[in-house]
Amino acid sequence: MLGFSRNDMKKLIALVALLIIGGLVLFGVGHTNSTKEGYSLTLQEANKNKILLLTVGSEPRTLDPQQAQGVTEHHIIMAMIEGLVAPSIDDQSKAVPGMADHWEHNDDYSVWTFHIGENRKWSNGDPVTAEDFVFSYKRMLTASFGAQYSENLFILKGAEDYYRGKITDFEQVGVKALDDHTLRIELVGPTPYLLSLVQHDSWLPVNPKAVLSFGKIDTRDSKWTSAENFVANGPFKMKSWRPNDVIEVVRNPLYWDAGNVKLNGINFYSIENSNTGERAFQAGQLHKTDQVPLDKVPYYRRRHPDLIRIDPYEGVYFYRINVARKPLDNPKVRLALNLAVDRDAIVKNILREDQRPATGYTPPGMGDYQPLNKIAYDPERARQLLAEAGYPHGKGFPKFTIHFNTVESHRAIAEAIQQMWKEELNIDVSLENQEWKVYLDTQNSKNYDLSRSGWIGDFMDPVTFLSMWTTGNGNNNTNWGNPKFDAFIEQAARTGDPQARLDILHRAEDLFLSEPPVVLVYWYTNAYLLEPSVQNWNPLVLGNHNYKYIDLKAEREPAK
């Protein structure tokens, strides 16, 4: 086969061995250097040095606020970029000054003026100006930049036209720098919840100099977000970013309120596996996890109630129903499916994190909006409805399928609901799990019967939940539509009086739930493990903490 001499072989073996060992030594040396950087901290040391160690789940895709899409990104960006206003310490319906020192609005909440404080600075020393915000919003609305959340800014006058290229002059868009420190925002309609809205990533400012020195206004894969180049204006600035491991941020001395920042730094670890996160917490490597493994919740609640925290969270878990398919086009059938689900049993026995059975779509905690109490477990009525729809005792009901993406809790819930429908309604359902992107594709192409879904609110207003159900909305995906519902949403957008507005939204949701294109399951909570040494980590429905308030108490020993 191969022609060798004995000498050749020996040389070859030696060469291969040398290569392997050499490579190993080389990389090993690189590694030892990195360990000397000194961010190997035990919990006690971290408490003493006031460095918060927490996990945010998966690795952030970007730290550019205008490209960020998820909660993970947002929780890290919050530490470094501050918007016009910032979250308060314990009440998410209120806002505290951020870059804006104070602000005012006209009577119907459609024109807002923000006064940017004189002492606001970027971490590179530049002052934060109203122009920076104008630049940031222009970047968001530059179509070629492809920001996923551009739509959020369409409530600015003229923003949609600019985005679509109908106007090319950004001057005509409803955001103006009256001077260096005054930003005026003109909106298409009354927006009483603007202060909550501007805390979202899509409304955060970026430093124009930093962005433009690494590309154009619409460059996506820019290096300005790397650890060396990131320019922050928040309580912290970036120190290092090791993908899939840790992002370190340290105190930003140029932050306007630096005197009130308690921590010296935060390490954001990306730990995707919830079991690994829980082990890291037990081993004293973390102050806080982002979740608790399902089976561990009862354990912690019984044995270590001081370590587990369960906060309300603004989200709803439901199944989308494809109303174009028979017999799911019949509202009675859809209602029957809803009434035959024993939500209480699911929440108490499977999830066990104090989730509340969803009796309406919009979860509680949305300011003054009272959640509806319309859907409850009522198997008798469900059977009756099904009979009225022409399927007494489930006779002749065609078999349909629940689609879900492969996650343990989704599977457990689907299996439980499958049994409930079988028992209460005598109808057969099959289950199909799919890989995440295939599942999204199935859902977006409406190629399903029932599809697992969830929705997390972006800001503190029921609109963040209800507007997705207008006819043909990109996130509707159920083929459901009702002109009356659309009219309500439209009307709410034009109503300046906050209470009247909420009433209209109430009526919209009531209509929605009378012919539900969804099977409601539960309203989210957010369960996580937290070291008692962490101070001021208050329950917040959006889960967005203003890190400048967080403190660490040094005494306590790590958890056992």
Added chain:
Amino acid sequence: MIKVIVGRLLQLIPVLGIILTLTFFMSKVVPGGPFSAERQATPEVIAKLNAYYGLDRPLWEQYLTYLGNVVRFNFGPSYTYQSESVNEVIARAFPISLQIGTLAFCIALIIGVTAGVVAAANKNKLWDYFPMSLSMLGICLPTFVLGPILALVFGLVLKLAPVSGWYGLNYVPFHPMIMPAVTLGLFYAAYIARLTRGGMLDILSQDFIRTARAKGVPDHEILLKHALRGGLLPVVAFLGPAFAGLISGSFVVEKVFNVPGLGQEFIKSVFNRDYPLILGTVAFFGTLIVLFNLVSDIVQALLDPKSRK
């Protein structure tokens, strides 16, 4: 010999070409795009993003552009890691997997070959069944079971190793690569042990061994000098791809110990439909496979003098 090796290395080019072509078209056919998300961006935004990354052009044009870039060793930007290129992702993640993989390989080889030799020497006796049963544990406890067990025992109970993370953590005695390497190594050790035992028994029943015994060659010499050489043939054939697999990382082990290695990029790139990263990792793995299969073939030739005729 040089000629043979150069010839094999030249085969890399067509092999990689076919791998990349197949992967390119397969990954484009798979449903779901890089920019789909639970919260659907408007079709407009998706169109803009596709335009930005050139995904709106005809497939063949994308393909040719891609090949053109690959020839210049430019594998493009990653969609998942927005500020990194594919080359940068591989360059930062591979060294970590290489360290873990090499250590795992050594563990597997030492444990596996020892167990195999001991078992073969004591065929159908206690010292055959004992090491073989022990090595079976490596298979009965797959990595996703063994990993968490080791993390619990060595990380939480004995506090010898970190349970998560790669950098720093010098307050525990074990380096973060040890636990992942042991988890992986034990799994492969089981394979090596069984293959070694089988291969050696094949040789031990051959005539020349009988002759050697009759001539009075001591047992250990027969075992280690003659039988081991031939007995390792199936092991070496197995080790080529196994080594390539080990040093390119394991998704499961990296998730269990939260190690930022390359293994997760293979899987996550597919889940994210991060086309450039899929292609980049596949090309990288393909190269490793061809290289280490070549090494494995050479070692087989060295072990087996007859095949060198």
Added chain:
Amino acid sequence: MATGTASIEPAPIRADELVQGTSLWKDAWFRLRKNHVALFGLYTFCTIALLCLVVPFFTGYTYEQTEISLKASAPMEPIFLRTEARKAGEPKKSFIALSNLEDEFLEKSQSDRKAIVAKIAEGEVYQEGRNTYQRSSQRHVFGTDPLGRDLLTRVLVGGRISLAVGFAATLVSVCIGVLWGATAGFAGGKIDTVMMRFADILYALPFTVIVILLMVMFGRNFILLFVAIGAVEWLNMARIVRGQIISLKNQEFIEAAISLGLPSHRILFRHLIPNVIGSIIIYATLTVPNVMLLEAVLSFLGLGVQPPLSSWGVLIDEGSRTMETSIWLLVCPAIFFSLTLFCLNFLGDGLRDALDPKASKD
């Protein structure tokens, strides 16, 4: 290295002669019967397979019947019946395990709770509001999973899937792998190069992509499952067989056979492959567990078993995540899985010895 064989007694030729009758297999079976460990493996394995086939009909539970208030109860844990009176219709019955019984009376003080639970455990019927509690005779030998399903039934039904997948896919991979490797190794030269580079290519292609593609194109289909698994698992087999064949084909007896002018396929099937049967069996027994675990990965991607059906791979995967709180969810499927593997390996070793054409001289 000189082989120093003065008396060449090419054993395969002997085997060749034996092929006339069924005596090769008879011979092998005779030898196997003398190997007690292998026989033990064989019988145990048959028992497991039989259990999987038959017992689920007699456990009294189905693999899909949920009892979610029961949650994950430990093996043989006492179980209690809760009857909840309803305004209309039948009262609702549900089952609760001993460890969760206290949680029913959370509004009471801790000592009261303990007392109530003790009373009910002793057999007393206890009423609390609309609920009545009493002991139930129900038992789950292996406990229940988090949805309150009988684990024994689930493990056994899952075993049917795993055994079927394990053997069918292994068979596919062995057939392809042995033929491919033997042909490449025997032919050598350009054919060998092309065939082995083809294997390299298959090796490098991303498995996840292939699986998702298969699923999208053909839907869920068990045959496809075997194809998908078989398509990746034969590569190692081919490499191992090829390596052995290359080494064998330069040995004297094969050279003799070639010089005698025997046709290639005859040399391949009669002389070469029987001589590598040991490695084939060993790698095949290693493929079975690999395939069973791979099936769990396919299930994750949506191609494998669909809930509420399960398999050993899926059960072990789920169990590994809850091993700190409910270890039996891992241990029970793992015991069946491990036992099967041990049996297979002992049986494999025995078969290897029995089929070894040279072994009869020992």
